[in-house]
Amino acid sequence: MSLESLKAExxxxxxxxxxxxxxxxxxxxxxxxxxxxxxxxxxxxxxxxLPTGIVFASKQVAFPAAAFVGGSGARTYALxxxxxxxxxxxxxxxxxxGSLGAGGGVKLGVCPEDDAFSVFFxxxxxxxxxxxxxxxxxxxxxxxxPAGATxxxxxxxxxxxxQQTLSNEAGSAQTLNTLLETSQWLGNDPVGSRYFGGxxxxxxxxxxxxxxxxxxxxxxxxxxxxxxxxxxxGGESAGLRRRVLGLGGNLGxxx
Numbered sequence: 001m002s003l004e005s006l007k008a009e010x011x012x013x014x015x016x017x018x019x020x021x022x023x024x025x026x027x028x029x030x031x032x033x034x035x036x037x038x039x040x041x042x043x044x045x046x047x048x049x050l051p052t053g054i055v056f057a058s059k060q061v062a063f064p065a066a067a068f069v070g071g072s073g074a075r076t077y078a079l080x081x082x083x084x085x086x087x088x089x090x091x092x093x094x095x096x097x098g099s100l101g102a103g104g105g106v107k108l109g110v111c112p113e114d115d116a117f118s119v120f121f122x123x124x125x126x127x128x129x130x131x132x133x134x135x136x137x138x139x140x141x142x143x144x145x146p147a148g149a150t151x152x153x154x155x156x157x158x159x160x161x162x163q164q165t166l167s168n169e170a171g172s173a174q175t176l177n178t179l180l181e182t183s184q185w186l187g188n189d190p191v192g193s194r195y196f197g198g199x200x201x202x203x204x205x206x207x208x209x210x211x212x213x214x215x216x217x218x219x220x221x222x223x224x225x226x227x228x229x230x231x232x233x234g235g236e237s238a239g240l241r242r243r244v245l246g247l248g249g250n251l252g253x254x255x
Contacts, residue, residue: 001214002223003049011205012067016054017045024054024061028204032067034186036060045201046080046138049224053082053138053199060188060195065180067205068097072176074147076210078218079186079203082138083196086112092196094141096189098178106152108178109189110143111196113169117141117159121152124171128157128164138201140219145176146209152176156209161216 007013013028019042024034037060045053054061069075081094094117096109106122114130117139133139142158149155153173157164186203187196204218217223 001217003217003221004223006204006206006210006214006217009206011069011207012063012203013205014063014203015050016201016203017050017052018042018054019052026067030067032064034061034063035183037062043082043199045199046082046140047202047221047224049221050080050201053080053201055199056187056196057084058195061186062183063186065182065184068178068180068184069145069205069207070098070178070180072149072178073145073207074149074209075145076142076206076208076215077204078140078142078210078215080138080201081112081117081141081198082200083112083133083135083198085135085197086115086133088113093185093187093189093194094196094198094200095184095186097184098180106174106177106179108143108155110141110157111194112198117157117164118169119143119155119157119166121171121174121176124152124174125169126152126155126157126166127169128159128166130167133159140202142210142215142218144209144215149176158212158215161212161219163212 010028012026012032014024018040020040022036026032041055042052043055045051092111094110098107109120111118115133116128116130118125118127140160144156151173
């Protein structure tokens with residue numbers, strides 16, 4: 001298994017290595033480019049194969065709905081995240097897919113909260129272990145919906161390739177029925193002004209639940225020609241160097 005083989009089957013693959021402009025290219029070959037709301041700026045990225053990340057502050061990126069999965073369908077969404085701050089509730093959205101609608105549609109989103117990642121739907125929110133994450137550190141985040149999922153309780157979260165124990169943060173389980181908007185978003189909620197503050201890189205989407213080994217390939221960059229997470233300079237990164245925080249990836253420090 002390699003990054004290239006995963007890329008070949010992805011619904012969309014956005015390395016987010018652009019240095020300017022407003023277009024974020026889909027390099028899967030599907031032509032599902034993202035459109036940023038303002039000019040791209042960058043900072044040091046998480047890995048050698050993703051040397052930069054796109055800065056988000058009052059910025060959002062819209063992607064075509066064809067790159068994502070609706071209803072209760074199996075899916076995997078993964079990306080690298082570096083938070084400048086952690087909010088509360090759903091104050092700052094890393095990503096948001098879908099909305100309310102006829103037939104009981106619910107959105108699927110993720111935000112930084114209480115030094116953790118919180119996954120929210122409409123009237124339900126779950127969270128990874130609190131006080132485990134830090135600002136300025138790159139983490140690989142995976143949202144996974146397994147085949148046969150029926151409720152929002154079935155959604156899984158992995159950080160640095162390790163599945164997390166989720167706690168209920170608000171509400172209770174709902175029927176999993178993602179109603180896709182015309183566009184899906186990184187960095188904001190389509191109906192609000194809940195801008196994420198930080199940087200993102202290496203976003204990809206699949207219409208199946210990747211297995212643990214495949215998710216780990218996204219983390220380690222197997223077959224990428226990279227060196228397992230060492231990039232150049234600045235900030236901390238989730239490379240594979242040493243185990244910290246009990247998150248299961250061997251989080252390495254990059255300063």
